[in-house]
Amino acid sequence: MLQQTQVATVIPFFNRFLKRFPDVRTLAKARVDTVLHHWTGLGYYARARNLHRAAQIIQSEHAGIFPVCFDDVLALPGIGKSTAGAILSLAFHQSYPILDGNVRRVLTRFYAISGDVSSVKNQEKLWSLIQHLVPSKGGSAAAFNQAMMDIGATVCIRRKPKCLTCPIRSHCQARALGSADSLPTPRKSRVRLRRMITMVILFDPRGRVLLERRPSKGVWGGLWSFPECVLDADIEKWCESALGVSATFRHALPSIKHGLTHFMLEIHPALLTVSARDSDKLLSQDREWVRPEAVGKKGLPVPVKNILNQIDIQKNDPDR
């Protein structure tokens, strides 16, 4: 589920995504690179991979028809209890609850539940509450779930909730106690560290750059990016030892700051040229020489996409 305010920016994206992958079959048979390409900039790239895998499972195990049994939906990658409930109640009018961030906030205020929302105890409490609250009639469950999410998204918002216009204010315990503003109990924040890396941007004699596919787990999983080395490394030596090629340093681009969940990444792009005899050595299934202006259907992290654009602009700028 997305925050209400994010929906407007995401809708054009989904329209494009749906145009490219209009049905399960199209998505299932697409290459994962193509799917990631159309997901570029949205973040949480594991979601795109899960969506793709789910389509393949629906295609192979459910004859291309989206399953309507809770356990089958839950078994799809990327779908947990809440999302399964959302699909079955909203799309198929079955009686299952949704417990997303919005609903969770409404409940913790309505019942004045304090303490860490994500603790096992509170999770059980919230699931138990919402399971008892959801109407047993499927059509009513859909309306109820939608209403709960709408209240959370528009009235019972995280900061400065609009209690005065809330349709369920008369029975809200947090409002009675005057504690709506301080619930849900904020989780303790973590320090976000800073990490600095060098992105090694290798050019071959034909002006193409080297991209490599990142591991499917971790940051930018499955996306294509530049090789990386630690900031204070001798980059030419690093190319020799890590990549087995001789490369000549050309120049550096201004550093880029990019925020990720648990750290702030400071990227220092360095441009190098690989000798003609070595450029073929780098080719593999997960490494490709690409023209900066024609990367093709690959998923790219936002900063990598920006760097490629920048390189392309510089190349076509006669002043450079």
Place this chain on the structure above:
DNA sequence: AACGCGGGGCA
């Protein structure tokens, strides 16, 4: 600059 999202993966 801080925060939260719904779920997966790994001790």
Place this chain on the structure above:
DNA sequence: TGCCCAGCGTT
């Protein structure tokens, strides 16, 4: 089973 993780938009 409890924890840690992701990339973006909003505030």
